[in-house]
Amino acid sequence: MAEVDRFAEIRPYNDDEVAGAIERLVQDDEFIGAIARYRFGNLVGWLGWAIRPLIRAVLRRKWAGVTTVRQVQLGVSRYMEHMIAGSTRGVTFSGLEHLEPGKGYLFVSNHRDIAMDPAFVNWGLFNNGFDTVRIAIGDNLLRKPCATELMKLNKSFIVKRSAKGPRELMKTLGDLSAYIGESLAGGHSIWIAQKEGRAKDGDDRTDPAILKMFYMEGKKQKLAFADYMARLNIVPVSISYECDPTDLAKARELYEKAHHGRYEKGEFEDIESIVAGIVGQKGRVHVAFGAPILDGFDDPDGLAALIDRSIWSSYHLFANNFLAAGERDKASAEEAAAYAERLDKVPTELRDLWRTMYAKPVENSKNI
Incomplete structure (x- = not known):
């Protein structure tokens, strides 16, 4: 009697399952469609009938030797x-x-x-x-x-x-x-x-x-x-x-x-x-x-x-972290200018939250 694979539903694939998984991917219409839209954009709408089989053929050839x-x-x-x-x-x-x-x-x-x-x-x-x-x-x-x-x-x-x-x-x-x-x-x-x-x-x-x-x-x-x-x-x-x-x-x-x-x-x-x-x-x-x-x-x-x-x-603290925490002495003028340019692109209502996510690692580093 074969041993039951307790973890079959959650574990990664083993080598003997790789080829089958690849074939299921090649046959998966959603997967092929996603690749087609990513690579060919609007062309898929009227050339999909030709593009999808082409993608399948390319993937099969590319992955033919992948078995582990x-x-x-x-x-x-x-x-x-x-x-x-x-x-x-x-x-x-x-x-x-x-x-x-x-x-x-x-x-x-x-x-x-x-x-x-x-x-x-x-x-x-x-x-x-x-x-x-x-x-x-x-x-x-x-x-x-x-x-x-x-x-x-x-x-x-x-x-x-x-x-x-x-x-x-x-x-x-x-x-x-x-x-x-x-x-x-x-x-x-x-x-x-x-x-x-x-x-x-x-x-x-x-x-x-x-x-x-x-x-x-x-x-x-x-x-x-x-x-x-x-x-x-x-x-x-x-x-x-x-x-x-x-x-x-x-x-x-x-x-x-x-x-x-x-x-x-x-x-x-x-x-x-x-x-x-x-x-x-x-x-x-x-x-x-x-x-x-x-x-x-x-x-x-x-x-x-x-x-x-x-x-x-x-945690490696970058200039962005120090600048967000208000520690401007730990960044060069060039780094401060780049940070200010990024901050300017953040909507006003989000700026405090944006700054906090970069500043928090600095705060945590002081609480060790």
């Missing part, structure tokens, strides 16, 4: 090179000396960009001799089958935020905790955000509920919180963007919530945020890997505080 997850990752790395060259002024890394090749780490990261945060972490690992991570992604971003296929091909596993009812929620969280624990024990690293959703206000704080979820598997094994969490090799990661391509959209959402009590997200807003984060100008980017947290805590709140201090202390 490693090959998918190599393809992503080539795209990353072009993206970094076109939308950043350089990406730097620190703290990689804390890591050992072949060891599984639980990277708990601040979260500013849906797609690029884990992508930059992977870029640093990949180019320094480490294996790439398995990426936690909420099912709210996977409303289309093609999105699920793409994410699971790229080593993403699914966090079922849509789970309803106490029993379903507990099973979902228990499975997630077990999957993370098994992955790490097998030498596979994990990337997960320190809390649900991006820190739109620039305040990077770890939600203890995330840490309680990690511990569910340890609790099941009757292990003390500190003992089990030490096994997970938790590494805080701080990602800093000189410029956030989605800063105006974030400020607008915060404004609407503050002044109208709620914010209605558009049907394709998450996808638009992903695209903006990928193609938008980010300036310089820095990714800091902290030392693994193995002790010094007894409960989720204590561990969350240690993660926060690590992220705040290693």
Whole structure:
């Protein structure tokens, strides 16, 4: 009798599933249509009958030899090179000396960009001799089958935020905790955000509920919180963007919530945020890997505080951050002029919120 795959619904694809996933993508009309609209615009309206089969043929030829997850990752790395060259002024890394090749780490990261945060972490690992991570992604971003296929091909596993009812929620969280624990024990690293959703206000704080979820598997094994969490090799990661391509959209959402009590997200807003984060100008980017947290805590709140201090202390502060915090002496005249030019383009009603999201990391760095 075949062994039941407990994590089949949430885990990334294995090598033997890659070819099937690629064929489903090629056959997916929405996926092909999205590529057609992106590449050919209005021509699709009257030449779609010819363009869509052409795209399918090109993709089949391009992906014909792709049969492993490693090959998918190599393809992503080539795209990353072009993206970094076109939308950043350089990406730097620190703290990689804390890591050992072949060891599984639980990277708990601040979260500013849906797609690029884990992508930059992977870029640093990949180019320094480490294996790439398995990426936690909420099912709210996977409303289309093609999105699920793409994410699971790229080593993403699914966090079922849509789970309803106490029993379903507990099973979902228990499975997630077990999957993370098994992955790490097998030498596979994990990337997960320190809390649900991006820190739109620039305040990077770890939600203890995330840490309680990690511990569910340890609790099941009757292990003390500190003992089990030490096994997970938790590494805080701080990602800093000189410029956030989605800063105006974030400020607008915060404004609407503050002044109208709620914010209605558009049907394709998450996808638009992903695209903006990928193609938008980010300036310089820095990714800091902290030392693994193995002790010094007894409960989720204590561990969350240690993660926060690590992220705040290693956050790379750019001139934009200091200028937004009113510390003009820490920026050159040229940097101050560029900042003022950016601020002038921000609608008046959003400026305080916009400034706050850049200033908050400076404030947090003083609270370590």
